[in-house]
Structure formats: structure tokens, C-alpha cells
Amino acid sequence: MSWTVFFVAIFSSMLINNVVLMKFLGVCPFLGVSKKTNSALGMSAAVMFVMVIAAFVSYLLYYLVLVPLEIEYVQTISFILIIASLVQLVEMIIKKVSKKLYKSLGVYIALITTNCAILGIAVENITSDFAGQYGLFPGLAVAVTTAFGAALGFGLVMFAFSSIRERLEGSNVPEAWKGVPVSLITAGIMALAFAGLGGIVG
Amino acid sequence: MSDVAKTKNVKKEMSRLANFTKGFFKENPVFVFLLGLCPALAVTGTVEASLGMGILVIFVLTSSNVVVSLIRKWIPHQIRVPSYIVIISTFVTIVGLLTEAYAYALHGELGIFIPLIVVNCLILGRAESYASKNKVHDAAIDGFGMGLGFLGALVVIGFFREFLSTGAIAYGVYLPLAETPGSIINIDSYVFSMDAFGQAPGGFLVIGLLLGIFNFVAILKRNKKERERQRMIEEKKRQALERKRQKAKEKAGANA
Numbered sequence: 001m002s003w004t005v006f007f008v009a010i011f012s013s014m015l016i017n018n019v020v021l022m023k024f025l026g027v028c029p030f031l032g033v034s035k036k037t038n039s040a041l042g043m044s045a046a047v048m049f050v051m052v053i054a055a056f057v058s059y060l061l062y063y064l065v066l067v068p069l070e071i072e073y074v075q076t077i078s079f080i081l082i083i084a085s086l087v088q089l090v091e092m093i094i095k096k097v098s099k100k101l102y103k104s105l106g107v108y109i110a111l112i113t114t115n116c117a118i119l120g121i122a123v124e125n126i127t128s129d130f131a132g133q134y135g136l137f138p139g140l141a142v143a144v145t146t147a148f149g150a151a152l153g154f155g156l157v158m159f160a161f162s163s164i165r166e167r168l169e170g171s172n173v174p175e176a177w178k179g180v181p182v183s184l185i186t187a188g189i190m191a192l193a194f195a196g197l198g199g200i201v202g
Numbered sequence: 203m204s205d206v207a208k209t210k211n212v213k214k215e216m217s218r219l220a221n222f223t224k225g226f227f228k229e230n231p232v233f234v235f236l237l238g239l240c241p242a243l244a245v246t247g248t249v250e251a252s253l254g255m256g257i258l259v260i261f262v263l264t265s266s267n268v269v270v271s272l273i274r275k276w277i278p279h280q281i282r283v284p285s286y287i288v289i290i291s292t293f294v295t296i297v298g299l300l301t302e303a304y305a306y307a308l309h310g311e312l313g314i315f316i317p318l319i320v321v322n323c324l325i326l327g328r329a330e331s332y333a334s335k336n337k338v339h340d341a342a343i344d345g346f347g348m349g350l351g352f353l354g355a356l357v358v359i360g361f362f363r364e365f366l367s368t369g370a371i372a373y374g375v376y377l378p379l380a381e382t383p384g385s386i387i388n389i390d391s392y393v394f395s396m397d398a399f400g401q402a403p404g405g406f407l408v409i410g411l412l413l414g415i416f417n418f419v420a421i422l423k424r425n426k427k428e429r430e431r432q433r434m435i436e437e438k439k440r441q442a443l444e445r446k447r448q449k450a451k452e453k454a455g456a457n458a
Contacts, residue, residue, distance in 0.1 A: 009269045022402050024244035029325060031239070055270060073299065076317040077291040084284055113283075116240050123317050176418035184410030189402035 001138055009130070009142055010149035013202045019117045019154045021191040022198075026117030026154060030161065031183060033108065040162035044155030046108040048148070050090055051118050054083050055147030056140070058122040063136045079122050087113050117154060121147050161187065213392040222343050225351030231324045232355035232409075233416060238324040241315050242356055243405035247367070250376045252360030256353025258316065260346065262293045263325050267345030270294075270333040277334070286329040291320045300368065308376040324352060362408050367400030 019025045026047070033043045058079050066072050095102045112118060125131050131143040153168045164186055173182050206212055231237045241259070246252045263440075269289050277285050298316045301309040309316065319325065333341040363370055373379045398404050 008294070024240050024405065025318075027239045031236070033234050073295060076295050076298070076320055077288060078286055079317075080291050081284070084287060114321050114323055114326065115409045116318050119321055120314055120318055123314055127314065170453060177414040178417075181414035181417060184406050184413065188406030188410060190447050191406055192398060195264045195398070195401060195403055 001134060006141060006145045007060070008201055009145040009153070013146045013149035014153035014156065015194070016197050018157060018194050019121070019150045019153060020157045021187065021194045023120065025120040026115050029108075029111065029115055030158065030187070031180065033111075034158060034162040034165055035163045036168060037159065040107075040158040041155070042104050043111075044151070046105045047110060047115065047117065047154055048151035049105075049145045050083075050087060050109070050112050051121060051151045051154075052144055053090065054086055054118050054122050055125055055143050057082055057086060059125055059131070059136045059140050062126050063139075075123070075126065079197055080119060083118055084113050096100045102127075117150070121150050136197045157190070159188065164190075188197075214282065218340070218343060221340060222347040225344075225348035226354060227351075229348075230351045230355055231348060231350060232359075233413060235324075235327075237327055238322045238352060239409070240318065241322060242359060243259070243409065245312055245315050246356055246360040246363055246405060246408075248311075248364045248375070249357060249360040249371055250373060250379070251308070251311050252356035253353070254301075254305065254376055255312060255315065256349070256356045258297050259319060259325070260349030260351050262290065262297055263328060263349040263352075264342055264345035264415055265293050266290045266325060267328055267333040267341040268338055270329045271336060271338045271341035274334045275298045277291065283330070283333065286326060286334075287320065290325055290329070294319045300416075311376050324348065357410055359412065360406075362412070363404050364397050366396050366408075367398070367404060369395045 006180060013019070017023060020030045021025060027048070034040045049099055061078060061082060062072075062075065066075060066078065087109060091102075091106065094105060094109070125143040130138045131146060133139070134142055157170060161183075168182060168186070177185075225231065232239070232242050238259075241255055245255045266286070266289050269348065270286055294317060297319070298309075301312070301316065328345060332344050336344070361371065396404075399408065
């Protein structure tokens with residue numbers, strides 16, 4: 001195993017298999033919290049925080065608890081419970097440690113439980129061979145790196161999309177296409193651009 | 203049996219029917235409420251995959267609604283959302299294992315989106331806003347109707363995407379619908395096939411365009427209604443004016 005694996009993990013999960021535009025994970029916050037650039041950035045920071053921790057914990061849980069006990073089929077239930085309690089925990093910790101950070105992230109953290117990107121990345125780390133082929137120890141690092149890259153990709157797309165939406169606000173859009181429809185079409189055009197990156201990493 | 207009771211019964215039946223059909227158009231989860239957009243974008247590359255996803259969601263939604271409604275009085279208010287999630291993910295696990303056993307091709311096609319039914323906002327939303335407040339049979343009807351609305355929306359999106367990307371509709375690939383797997387309803391051969399609509403960008407584009415068209419139709423209808431109303435008002439004004447004149451004339455005649 002060489003160090004390039006980490007580079008590939010970040011690059012592919014951030015740009016090529018972008019969570020929002022290529023895998024359609026986390027579309028709800030992508031459309032819901034992207035009206036202003038500030039809130040989009042806050043959401044992405046919160047997602048990055050939770051996604052990395054969730055990937056770490058769920059990977060450990062799978063290989064240290066579910067596999068030895070041969071109960072891999074409760075994966076979905078255990079992961080979603082872990083994520084839900086983790087979100088609560090992170091919220092409490094942030095509230096205790098930094099009031100300022102809580103003020104800017106607190107609203108978004110509560111929304112994260114139903115963000116499918118978190119559960120999606122946690123499940124994908126298990127089902128795809130990319131991290132799983134290295135087993136528990138180096139695999140854990142690869143899984144966390146993948147989650148980090150995915151969160152970076154989420155933040156990148158959120159930032160770009162919210163900037164576009166801020167400009168769209170002042171532009172002359174036909175009455176019927178105002179709001180969500182034009183945003184979806186914008187996202188489609190962005191996805192076309194990202195589709196051009198496909199195939200760079202096998 | 204009095205007439206009052208009878209009309210009450212009829213009313214109840216009507217409301218039950220309305221409860222069943224409200225998810226089709228008026229409260230369509232995808233096109234009106236924008237709930238469950240992740241699967242609506244991700245698995246609608248083909249009609250059959252959308253159909254399969256819709257069936258799974260109907261099953262999970264109906265059974266989770268029933269169970270949530272059954273135990274709604276015992277769930278403490280503070281931990282209701284985690285308990286709903288546990289109930290939903292139980293059914294999702296069942297569905298996942300069943301598809302893996304009996305429809306393996308579908309399982310492969312839907313992939314990660316089967317466990318992700320857990321975080322489909324539609325299901326949690328119905329549990330929170332309807333099943334936790336209503337009786338079991340109402341919750342079951344609501345779940346089934348909403349699920350059918352979801353399936354309808356998915357199939358519409360899937361139809362456009364598959365047709366635009368391949369120029370044909372294939373059936374029997376993932377679901378046992380045809381004797382020979384991979385039969386095709388050939389609508390326009392492969393003369394114009396736009397691959398992008400089958401891939402990721404197409405999902406956003408097709409839903410965006412469909413939503414825009416629905417809005418456009420709604421606006422046209424509203425404008426027409428508005429014009430009709432305006433015309434009615436003017437007509438009434440004219441009539442009133444005419445009556446006034448008539449009266450004035452009669453008065454003048456009587457005076458003379």
C-alpha cells in the first residue's frame with residue numbers, strides 16, 4: 001500500500017464521484033440551505049465534522065463488532081443509530097467547548113441526521129472494495145480520508161451553487177421557473193461539468 | 203338508522219378516499235413537497251429501477267406507518283424520532299434482504315439506495331406528521347396512497363430519462379415483467395439518444411424541467427381563473443348598471 005491511495009481517495013471522492021452531483025447524496029441540504037453563501041459554508045463545515053467522525057466510528061463498529069459477531073445485516077440500523085447519537089453528542093460538545101462555533105453551526109447540526117450523505121458514505125466505505133481491501137487498520141485511514149474528500153466535495157459544490165443562486169436572485173427568470181426549477185437546472189448543468197471529470201481515476 | 207348518521211358515514215368514506223388519493227397530485231411528495239429527492243434523482247435512470255424503488259418505498263412506508271400508529275401512545279415524546287428511525291430501518295433491512303434474495307438484479311441496480319431509504323425524508327415525515335396522530339387504518343391508507351404518489355412521480359421521471367437517453371423503454375431487466383429478460387418497447391429506435399439524460403446530470407435537468415412545466419400549467423390555470431373572475435365581476439357591474447337605468451327610466455315614465 002502506497003501513499004498515493006490517500007491522494008486517489010481524496011481526489012476521486014471530492015471531484016470525480018462528487019457526493020451531490022454524481023451520487024445524489026445530500027440533495028436535500030444542497031437545495032434547502034444554499035440560498036446564502038454563509039449558511040452554505042456553515043452547513044458544509046458541520047457536514048465535514050460529522051461525516052469524518054461517522055466514517056471513523058462506523059468503520060470501527062463494523063469490523064470490531066458486527067463482523068466478529070456475524071451480524072452484518074443489522075448494519076443499517078446500527079449505523080443510523082450511531083449517526084443519530086453522534087450528531088447529538090457533537091452538538092453537546094460544540095455547545096460546551098465553543099459558544100461562538102455553536103452559534104454558527106448549531107442550527108445545521110440538528111439537520112444532519114437526515115442527511116443521506118453521512119449514512120451513504122458510511123455504508124459505501126463498507127460495501128465498496130476501495131477501503132475494505134486493506135482490512136481494519138490501513139483501511140480505517142482510507143475510509144476516513146474518503147469521507148474527508150467527500151465532505152470537501154460537498155463544501156465545494158455547496159459554495160459554488162450558493163454563489164450562483166445569489167446571482168440568480170437578481171436575474172430575470174421566467175415566472176414558472178423561479179425558485180426550485182431553475183436551481184435544479186443549474187445543478188444539472190454543474191453536474192454536466194463534473195461528468196467531464198469522469199474516468200480520470202479508474 | 204337516521205339520515206344524519208348515513209351522511210356522516212358517506213362523509214367518512216369520502217374523506218378516506220381523499221386521504222388515499224391526496225398523495226397522487228395535490229400533495230405529491232416529489233413534485234409538490236420536494237421530499238425524497240435523493241432517490242428520485244438517483245435511481246430514475248430507467249423506468250424499471252424507478253418502479254422497483256417505488257414498490258420498496260410503498261412497502262416500507264405502509265408498514266412503518268402502521269407500526270408507528272400502533273405504538274403511538276407508548277412512544278415518549280422526547281425520543282420519538284429515534285424510535286421512528288429504528289422502526290423504519292427494521293423494515294428497510296427486511297426489504298433489503300428480500301430484494302437480495304428474490305430480485306438480485308434490482309438489488310444490484312439500486313445498490314446503496316436501499317439502505318438509504320432509512321433517511322428518506324418522506325417516510326420519516328409521514329411517521330411524524332400523520333401516523334403518530336391517527337388511527338391504524340387511516341395511517342395505512344395514508345402510507346399506501348403517499349407511496350403510490352411517490353411511485354408515480356418516480357416512474358414519470360424514469361420514463362422521460364430512459365426515453366431521452368436510449369430512445370426506447372426496456373422491461374424485464376430488473377423485475378420479472380417479461381418472459382425474455384431485456385425486452386424493449388421500441389418507440390423511436392436509437393435515432394436520437396442523449397446519453398447524459400441517463401446519467402447524473404439528466405436527473406437534475408429532467409426534474410427541473412418537469413417542475414417548471416407543472417408550474418407553468420398551474421400559472422396558466424390561475425391566470426385563466428383570474429380572467430374568468432374579472433369577467434364575472436364586470437358582467438355583474440354591467441347588469442347592475444342596466445337595472446339602475448331601467449329603474450330610472452321607469453321612474454321618469456311614472457313621473458311623466
